[in-house]
Amino acid sequence: MSTPQPILSGSNLHKTYRLGRAKVPVLRGASIAIAQGETVAILGASGSGKSTMLHLLGGLDRPDQGASSAVTFRGRNIAEFSESERNAYRARDIGFVFQFYHLLPELNVIENVLIAAMVRHRHVRYLAERRELRSAAEHILGALGLSSRLRHRPVELSGGERQRVAIARALINRPTVLLADEPTGNLDRATGGEVLDALTAIQRERALTLLIVTHDSAVASRADRVIRLRDGQVTESTTA
Amino acid sequence: MYQTLLSRRYLTGKVMPLMAALAVALCSAMVLITWSVMGGFLKMMLEAGRMQIGDVVISWPSRGFAHYDELVRRLEADQDHPTDPLIVAASPMIETAAMITLPGGAIKPIRLRGVDPESYQRVTRYAQTLHWRPIEQPTRYDRFGEDYRLQPSTTYPLPVPSPAADETNAQQVARVLRLRNDEILRILDRHGLSWGLIYDNGLSMTRRNDDTGERRPAIVLGIELSRQNERKRSFYFSRRPFVLNEHGNATLQDVFLPANGTVSVTFFPTSEKGTLVDSVTRVLPVANEFKTGIYEIDDNTALTRLDVVQAVLYMNEARRTVGGGIGVRPDGTPYVLPSTEIVDPARVTSVLVLGVSADRLADIYERCRAIYADFAADHPDVPRPEVMMIQTWEDLNRTFIDAVRNEMGLVLIVFTFISLTAVFLVWAIFWSMVSEKTKDIGILRALGASRRGIAGLWLSYAAAIGLTGICVGLLLAHVIVWNINAIQDTLGRTFNIQIWNPEVYYFIDIPSSVDPRSAVFVAAGGILACLLGALVPAIRASRMDPVRALRFE
Numbered sequence: 001m002s003t004p005q006p007i008l009s010g011s012n013l014h015k016t017y018r019l020g021r022a023k024v025p026v027l028r029g030a031s032i033a034i035a036q037g038e039t040v041a042i043l044g045a046s047g048s049g050k051s052t053m054l055h056l057l058g059g060l061d062r063p064d065q066g067a068s069s070a071v072t073f074r075g076r077n078i079a080e081f082s083e084s085e086r087n088a089y090r091a092r093d094i095g096f097v098f099q100f101y102h103l104l105p106e107l108n109v110i111e112n113v114l115i116a117a118m119v120r121h122r123h124v125r126y127l128a129e130r131r132e133l134r135s136a137a138e139h140i141l142g143a144l145g146l147s148s149r150l151r152h153r154p155v156e157l158s159g160g161e162r163q164r165v166a167i168a169r170a171l172i173n174r175p176t177v178l179l180a181d182e183p184t185g186n187l188d189r190a191t192g193g194e195v196l197d198a199l200t201a202i203q204r205e206r207a208l209t210l211l212i213v214t215h216d217s218a219v220a221s222r223a224d225r226v227i228r229l230r231d232g233q234v235t236e237s238t239t240a
Numbered sequence: 241m242y243q244t245l246l247s248r249r250y251l252t253g254k255v256m257p258l259m260a261a262l263a264v265a266l267c268s269a270m271v272l273i274t275w276s277v278m279g280g281f282l283k284m285m286l287e288a289g290r291m292q293i294g295d296v297v298i299s300w301p302s303r304g305f306a307h308y309d310e311l312v313r314r315l316e317a318d319q320d321h322p323t324d325p326l327i328v329a330a331s332p333m334i335e336t337a338a339m340i341t342l343p344g345g346a347i348k349p350i351r352l353r354g355v356d357p358e359s360y361q362r363v364t365r366y367a368q369t370l371h372w373r374p375i376e377q378p379t380r381y382d383r384f385g386e387d388y389r390l391q392p393s394t395t396y397p398l399p400v401p402s403p404a405a406d407e408t409n410a411q412q413v414a415r416v417l418r419l420r421n422d423e424i425l426r427i428l429d430r431h432g433l434s435w436g437l438i439y440d441n442g443l444s445m446t447r448r449n450d451d452t453g454e455r456r457p458a459i460v461l462g463i464e465l466s467r468q469n470e471r472k473r474s475f476y477f478s479r480r481p482f483v484l485n486e487h488g489n490a491t492l493q494d495v496f497l498p499a500n501g502t503v504s505v506t507f508f509p510t511s512e513k514g515t516l517v518d519s520v521t522r523v524l525p526v527a528n529e530f531k532t533g534i535y536e537i538d539d540n541t542a543l544t545r546l547d548v549v550q551a552v553l554y555m556n557e558a559r560r561t562v563g564g565g566i567g568v569r570p571d572g573t574p575y576v577l578p579s580t581e582i583v584d585p586a587r588v589t590s591v592l593v594l595g596v597s598a599d600r601l602a603d604i605y606e607r608c609r610a611i612y613a614d615f616a617a618d619h620p621d622v623p624r625p626e627v628m629m630i631q632t633w634e635d636l637n638r639t640f641i642d643a644v645r646n647e648m649g650l651v652l653i654v655f656t657f658i659s660l661t662a663v664f665l666v667w668a669i670f671w672s673m674v675s676e677k678t679k680d681i682g683i684l685r686a687l688g689a690s691r692r693g694i695a696g697l698w699l700s701y702a703a704a705i706g707l708t709g710i711c712v713g714l715l716l717a718h719v720i721v722w723n724i725n726a727i728q729d730t731l732g733r734t735f736n737i738q739i740w741n742p743e744v745y746y747f748i749d750i751p752s753s754v755d756p757r758s759a760v761f762v763a764a765g766g767i768l769a770c771l772l773g774a775l776v777p778a779i780r781a782s783r784m785d786p787v788r789a790l791r792f793e
Contacts, residue, residue, distance in 0.1 A: 055787050058686070060685070060686055060786050060787055060790075061785075061786075061787045083690065083691070084690065087688045087689065087690045088688065089688075090685075090686060090687065090688040091687060091688020091689075092688070096686050096687075098686075098790070102679065102682070102683045102686070102790065103683075104246070104680055104683060106246065106249035106250060106253050107245070107246075107249060111245065115242050115245070115246075115684075115687065116687045116688075118241040118242035118245065119242050119684060119687045119688050119689045119693070120687075120688055121241070122241075123241045126241045127241070169687075
């Protein structure tokens with residue numbers, strides 16, 4: 001049986017942050033490969049480099065300059081992307097879900113979802129497709145149980161509702177890969193379970209590639225594969 | 241697209257950007273108000289200058305020059321120019337200094353102009369400046385219709401209402417005004433006058449003698465000259481019920497100048513060498529009063545008929561005999577010497593010329609020079625063309641006009657510099673807002689927004705603030721400029737503050753119109769200032785590391 005070609009991979013990733021004069025290495029040669037439609041959990045303690053790996057894979061940050069560090073999407077090294085290609089990669093191919101939701105407080109629920117479509121499409125195209133996009137946003141929010149909350153501001157929503165809005169925003173541009181950084185980290189267990197159920201359902205329905213970063217082994221247990229990260233290095237990769 | 245949405249939400253969701261918009265509004269309003277008033281002042285000056293003397297003045301002061309009626313004919317014949325007629329009308333004038341003695345005994349120096357009423361009206365807007373005339377609608381600020389001129393004397397006697405027990409304030413005002421108007425109308429009625437007749441008197445510069453019924457040459461005074469007219473808060477002129485004597489004491493009177501008022505004018509004829517020959521005093525009835533709106537003119541100028549001034553200044557046609565007398569022959573017998581009668585033609589000091597358009601001033605000037613040169617060639621007794629003073633109204637007022645232009649430029653530069661504080665205010669507010677919205681910037685970058693898009697967000701936000709501020713500022717400026725005279729009036733009445741002193745600024749009313757081009761320029765400048773203020777914060781926002789921005793607390 002041949003190994004499927006990974007859609008997204010990071011090889012020999014290094015990342016060092018500077019704190020004043022001190023250099024803090026966060027990733028030290030970590031490698032990861034994720035196949036199309038796979039759900040992968042990165043499990044690790046706080047400070048192990050999970051979020052940094054997610055940022056590198058999502059094109060939000062760049063690995064340290066090194067001969068062999070590379071993030072590859074569909075076989076192309078994203079380091080070779082131009083600035084506009086990198087922006088398009090984040091807007092079109094990747095969806096981010098953050099631990100603290102990161103919704104825009106001035107916008108209501110539907111606007112928070114549509115803003116991702118506005119960023120992706122240029123002005124004219126967005127206006128041309130705004131009915132379809134709005135309908136799509138309403139559909140996703142409906143599927144996530146938020147039909148009655150479209151006009152509410154983030155401050156008027158519960159933590160679980162906010163995270164579901166963030167998931168809807170990540171999905172509106174129909175990305176290939178969804179990167180979730182501790183999506184239940186700020187929620188109680190029951191709410192977190194509901195959010196994970198919703199994520200899993202959407203992943204199956206859309207055949208999404210899902211990468212979840214978590215320190216909770218119960219969350220990780222839902223994934224097809226679990227990668228353990230320790231001190232910036234992958235120590236174990238287990239398949240469910 | 242997201243820039244538009246977020247700009248709108250940031251603008252309405254925070255107090256700080258509204259403060260920035262307010263700063264832009266105040267600065268743009270300040271610049272536009274200054275520009276409008278100063279620009280309006282200059283425009284009024286230019287228009288008023290032309291309105292008073294036409295486009296070109298051909299003058300030989302004091303001594304005057306002869307054959308002016310022929311010069312006027314030659315100038316007006318330019319209307320028949322085969323290809324390019326430039327001159328519309330011409331009018332002779334004598335301008336001289338005189339002293340006037342007003343009712344009550346007050347004496348003041350004036351500039352007296354002797355004019356031919358008919359041609360003077362063609363060259364200047366004299367007819368429109370005559371103040372005492374029938375009017376059908378109250379003037380702009382005359383809310384209660386207090387202006388005398390609204391009521392024809394033919395309705396006299398008016399029933400004078402007595403105060404009612406339940407009289408309201410408005411009814412009381414109306415009743416008091418009716419009583420006051422009655423007093424004037426009673427004077428008009430006593431002399432068989434109406435506003436229409438007084439207007440006609442002004443046009444002809446004559447007034448009918450009540451006793452003989454003959455029309456006599458009369459004088460037309462500037463509206464501020466006699467101090468008999470009180471400019472009311474509602475911007476109409478009311479007759480003072482008293483006069484000031486030479487000691488400044490007030491005496492009650494029953495005179496309304498255009499109806500039964502007379503003044504004494506003392507003229508000072510000079511010799512050919514310019515020395516004082518004599519002084520001549522004439523009592524002249526007042527035909528009407530004029531209001532040019534230029535305080536200096538309205539306060540110290542009077543007009544009367546040209547022939548009156550020519551006569552008293554010895555500038556009218558005179559016949560003299562040269563030679564004659566008794567001679568003695570060598571043999572001792574007397575004989576009568578031959579004599580010749582010489583006619584000294586009448587003279588004027590100026591001929592005013594009105595051209596087809598103020599835009600062709602240079603051409604009109606050149607045409608006047610050419611016509612005068614031909615005229616002088618035929619008349620050796622007039623000043624040579626090279627020494628004759630031929631000036632445009634701009635030349636005559638150049639020093640003053642240039643001073644006002646420079647002053648306007650200087651004030652605008654100063655206010656523009658002051659307005660630059662708005663740029664720094666916008667800068668500070670945007671710097672603070674970019675810091676506050678760091679996480680939003682990180683989110684948008686995570687969603688795929690480009691650096692340029694982020695910069696565009698803040699610049700479009702600045703443009704929105706600028707546009708809001710400019711709209712408010714322009715509206716504010718228009719409201720203030722349109723009502724600037726009423727505002728001054730209210731300030732004067734409430735706090736006794738006079739912003740616009742007509743004795744300093746020449747015009748009685750503050751210019752109250754906004755030039756659309758100035759408004760567009762100020763609007764563009766305001767938005768540009770906002771963009772300039774937001775530029776550095778926008779660049780800062782665009783350069784933010786998205787990962788750091790997302791972690792920002």
